[in-house]
Each structure stands twice: as C-alpha cells, then as structure tokens.
Amino acid sequence: QITLKESGPTLVKPTQTLTLTCTFSGFSHTTSAVGVGWFRQPPGKALEWLALLSGDDDKRYRPSLKTRLTVTKDTSKNQVVLTMTNTDPVDTAAYYCAHRCSSTRCSVTDAFDVWGQGIMVTVTS
Amino acid sequence: SYVLTQQPSVSVAPGQTARITCGGDNIGSKSVHWYQQRPGQAPVLVVYGDSDRPPGIPERFSGSNSGNTATLTITRVEDGDEADYSCQVWDGSTDQGVVFGGGTKLTVL
Numbered sequence: 001q002i003t004l005k006e007s008g009p010t011l012v013k014p015t016q017t018l019t020l021t022c023t024f025s026g027f028s029h030t031t032s033a034v035g036v037g038w039f040r041q042p043p044g045k046a047l048e049w050l051a052l053l054s055g056d057d058d059k060r061y062r063p064s065l066k067t068r069l070t071v072t073k074d075t076s077k078n079q080v081v082l083t084m085t086n087t088d089p090v091d092t093a094a095y096y097c098a099h100r101c102s103s104t105r106c107s108v109t110d111a112f113d114v115w116g117q118g119i120m121v122t123v124t125s
Numbered sequence: 126s127y128v129l130t131q132q133p134s135v136s137v138a139p140g141q142t143a144r145i146t147c148g149g150d151n152i153g154s155k156s157v158h159w160y161q162q163r164p165g166q167a168p169v170l171v172v173y174g175d176s177d178r179p180p181g182i183p184e185r186f187s188g189s190n191s192g193n194t195a196t197l198t199i200t201r202v203e204d205g206d207e208a209d210y211s212c213q214v215w216d217g218s219t220d221q222g223v224v225f226g227g228g229t230k231l232t233v234l
Contacts, residue, residue: 037223047160047168047211049223060222096167107180110215111158111173118167 002026004036004097004116012091012123018084022097022116029073029080032056033103036080037112038071040093048093052100053080087123094118127216129226136232137202145229147195147212155214157195159188162228163208171210172197199231207233 008020022036029036031054038050051071052060061069070083080097096119098112107113130148137143147157157175160168170179172188175195185200199206212226 046227047162047213047225049225052222063221098168108170108173108177110156111170111179111213112160112168113170113173113179115167115169 002099002114004099004114006095006097006116006119008095008119008121010119010121012087012121014088014123014125016087018082018087018091018121018123020082020084020095020097020119020121022080022082024078024080024097024099027099027101029055029078030075031103032058033101033106035100035102036073037098037100038080038082039096039098039112040091041096041118042090042093045093050084050095051082089123091123092121094120127214127219127221127224129212129214129224131210131212131226131229133227134230134232136234138234139202139204141202143199143202143206143231145197145199145210145231147197147226148193149195149214150193152193152195152214153191155190155216157188157190158213159186159197160211160213161206161208162211168211202231202233204233207231 004024035054037052053071068085073080098115159172161171162168171186175190176188187198209228211228
C-alpha cells in the first residue's frame with residue numbers, strides 16, 4: 001500500500017524559505033519510472049503543479065516558479081523535499097505531494113494515483 | 126502555454142448523469158486524467174489515460190477524449206459524488222509539464 005505524508009511549517013513569514021518534506025512508503029523511488037510530484041491549492045482556487053522528481057533524479061519545475069523551487073530526495077529516508085525561496089502571502093495554500101508511475105508494469109500509469117493528506121501553509125507577517 | 130478549460134459548475138439530480146468537460150487545443154492527442162476533490166480533502170484519481178479507472182473507483186465513472194474536448198461522465202449520480210472535479214494532462218510540447226484545468230464544482234440537487 002502506497003502512502004505519502006507532507007510535513008513542515010504551517011506558518012511562514014514573507015521572504016523566508018519554505019521547506020516541506022514528503023515522507024512516503026510502499027514504493028521505491030529509485031527508477032525513472034517512479035516520480036513524486038508537488039502541488040498546491042490556494043484557498044478557493046484550482047490545483048497547481050509545482051515540481052516533479054523522478055527516481056533517477058530527473059527534475060521538472062513549473063516554469064513560472066522555476067527560479068524559486070528546488071526538489072531533492074533522500075532515498076534512505078524515503079523522503080522528497082521541496083524548497084521554495086522568497087515566500088509571499090500569495091504562496092498561502094494547501095501543499096500536497098503525490099505518487100506517479102510511468103511504467104506499464106504499474107497498476108495506474110502516468111497519473112498521480114496516490115496523494116498525501118496535504119499541509120496548509122500560511123505566509124503572513 | 127497550454128490551457129485546459131472547464132465549466133465552473135454542473136448541477137444534476139440524484140440518479141441522473143453528469144457530464145463534465147475539459148477543453149484544450151487538440152486535447153485528443155494527449156492523455157487526460159481526472160481527479161475528484163471533496164472539500165478539505167486531497168484529490169482522488171477517478172479516471173486516468175482518458176478512460177481507465179483506478180482500482181476501487183465505481184464503474185459509474187467513465188471518461189472519453191477526442192478532438193478538443195475530454196469528458197468525464199458520472200452515471201447514476203449520488204450525493205457522495207458532490208465535489209470538485211479537475212482534469213490534468215502532461216504538456217511536453219511547450220515544456221509546461223503538468224497542467225490542470227480550473228476545476229468544475231458538481232452539485233447534486
């Protein structure tokens with residue numbers, strides 16, 4: 001059974017760096033076929049993709065946020081970490097991580113099939 | 126940039142059929158995924174690869190994709206289906222990556 005859980009601060013001051021951790025179980029994040037994505041959803045607004053980290057360390061970022069985002073993994077801890085620099089109140093949102101598999105050997109391919117419960121982050125002075 | 130357009134809201138009575146659309150330029154050439162999101166909860170994948178259902182998703186949920194429109198169809202709608210539904214594709218052509226539609230609020234009357 002695949003599970004993911006987000007952790008990190010729920011309150012951040014503007015200009016600070018936000019660091020969120022996604023701790024997962026039930027899959028191995030070591031091949032190019034397996035990825036962990038990060039997303040956010042401001043209150044009352046649509047889902048927004050932030051980053052995708054594949055198990056072979058290939059990284060993709062939302063173009064408009066690319067300069068502010070960094071995603072890394074710690075395979076030994078089954079964790080993926082998202083860092084967002086220079087936060088602003090508009091970054092206030094629920095942040096989610098999710099699992100994705102692009103291999104035909106997976107029961108679900110290419111979509112984000114399992115999501116964490118999310119963490120609400122508020123950026124305010 | 127690649128844009129996915131969804132109706133803001135759809136309303137249906139219990140037992141009826143709901144159709145939620147997702148418009149995009151030649152979206153029929155892409156693989157479309159659909160997510161259900163109830164208030165305060167994380168998204169749940171209900172259809173992937175245009176028309177496949179993940180394990181545990183009822184057969185009442187189905188999808189299609191052709192031309193410039195993808196459609197999520199929910200038959201025999203139940204009160205528990207009331208939620209926001211979002212479509213998603215991967216846009217490799219413009220390097221945008223993962224793209225979501227704006228979401229459709231399904232209200233069960």
